[in-house]
Amino acid sequence: MNPLTVTPISECFIKPKHIVEEARQPYYLAPWDLVMLSVQYIQKGLLFAKPPKTENQQGFKIMDFLEDLKQSLSLTLVHFYPLAGRLATSKSENPPSYVVFVDCNNSPGARFTYATVDLTASDVLSPTYVPLVVQSFFDHDRALNHDGHTKSLLTIQVTELIDGIFIGCSVNHSIVDGSSFWHFFNMWSEIFQGKGDDVSISRPPVLNRWFPDGHGPALSLPFTHHDQFLSPFEAPLLKERMFHFSSESIARLKAKANAESNTNKISSFQSLSALVWRCITRARNLPHDQVTCCRMAINNRSRLNPPLSPDYFGNSIQALKAGVSTVGELLEQNLGWAAWQLHQAVVSHSDEKAREFLNLWLKSRFIYQIGKLFDPHSVMMGSSPRFNKYGNEFGLGKALALRSGYAHKFSGKASAYPGHEGGGSIELEICLSPDEMSALESDKEFMDVVSPSDKELMSG
Structure with a gap:
């Protein structure tokens, strides 16, 4: 096996532990969200050391850990329910109208994947330049945000290394910016460490989208088809x-x-x-x-x-x-x-x-x-x-x-x-x-x- 190959092991979809009433309505996007439709997902992640095995204990069990992550993610999505949805569009030809929103009802949920790679944490951290294999620690490679119509708006990919665990988070950039990305990540960690069914969090997100006075919530784009504004981007050699x-x-x-x-x-x-x-x-x-x-x-x-x-x-x-x-x-x-x-x-x-x-x-x-x-x-x-x-x-x-x-x-x-x-x-x-x-x-x-x-x- 090529040690630089990330091997997918399993995948599933995670829905909020329970549905809040607001999630039954279309979740419309504001101007700062809509301009992002042709850029890529935010992909950030953290590399952890795998806990060492100790005498008289069975030590770290990856399947138990994955289950804890899934349970805490399901609780976190109660608060951040748009991340469990999919994009949807209503459009018309004359005049050209293209309204994008999040449909939180017709979606399998957020994606959760588990993969392995035959590398150590040092193999990732020691080289002077970031190894290309790190890009495989994330879902939605090269996807544009508009692809959230058919792809999950959030994917958590857990990649198990020989001596480490990488938690990679890919989130649709039409739904979050960096502040909201890390807000979600922080609250997920908080719920995980609480390990309970109490879904209260220290910083509930303010989900009501902000629109300029006199506009919204259903902002129309002057298009009839996504080919008129989508432009895939391929990075040069870097x-x-x-x-x-x-x-x-x-x-x-x-x-x-x-x-x-x-x-x-x-x-x-x-x-x-x-x-x-x-x-x-x-x-x-x-x-x-x-x-x-x-x-x-x-x-x-x-x-x-x-x-x-x-x-x-x-x-x-x-x-x-x-x-x-x-x-x-x-x-x-x-x-x-x-x-x-x-x-x-x-x-x-x-x-x-x-x-x-x-x-x-x-x-x-x-x-x-x-x-x-x-x-x-x-x-x-x-x-x-x-x-x-x-x-x-x-x-x-x-x-x-x-x-x-x-x-x-x-x-x-x-x-x-x-x-x-x-x-x-x-x-x-x-x-x-x-x-x-x-x-x-x-x-x-x-x-x-x-x-x-x-x-x-x-x-x-």
Whole structure:
């Protein structure tokens, strides 16, 4: 058997433990959800160490563990019932109308799969670059969100390694953004650790979708067939690597950016994003008059007036074009200059700016296309080190690492995770072409900020 082959063992579908009355009605999607129909599922997961066998005990039993996961997932879906549904569409020809919603009644539920692979946790974590086999730890490879008409909106794939357990979660990005993804994951872990039939949770999701005044809930798209707006995306050849930044290194970077801008307002993440933007741009060796930008995924929940709850379930994000510059200006100026551009864009992203995007969309309703949304000269900072990712334990202790699937990867994509040791440390998952990755690894400004353990991997 090829050790890099993930072998499917079983699959089933999980429905909510009981049906709430609201689930009997169509669950309509808001503008920030609908624009996602042609992008891919969110695929994030956690690698855990398998509990060691102990004397006089039979130790860890995978079948018992899977059953506990299924039971707790069924309870969690009572609260997050749209994830157990399927997409449905009502459409008409004249005038063109295409209304997408979640049907929570005519669905087998969320998918749950179990697979095995003849690898150790070290085989996944030790290589300098993330092994391609990790993409097989997730369901819905290359699927677009619109495929949620025939595919599950949520799949949990549990992959058993020789000495580890990987829990991979694939969720339809038209239903959740990163905040809602990790909210669901956190509550599932909470219910699992409670191991009871009490379905109360500490942070119930706010399921009522938010619509601009005078619009919704059944928002119509100006199409008659999905071929008019779906565009599959195939990533180019990439190298994917996890870079580690200690809390001390991040603090020094932040202090440097603020000192160079004569301010104290620039955040740690804005400083790190500016560093990534500058160094990847330099690694690409672009012409000095080439325009480049740094996009950042920005959460609109707190920016709306009145603000949405932090537990609002759905999409409430935009890809903010935070910094725009020619290559020459970006590299001739210092880190603080670049970080200040990002800071200004983030703090000025107000209720007015968020609604401006929505008003434009309502006038001319479009669907994001990954291949057109991000250009090869720019950088996109996604995910967030603020999400509670290592708090999900499932009785296995703290995860060893976070990893992601195939989705939303292109040259210049960086996803930010909290560092395993906590305390303000950050891990960046960076995707670049092989030549660009080699150049970034030789960039002194960048590698001086990377944690020593990661540099040792390079010299090894």
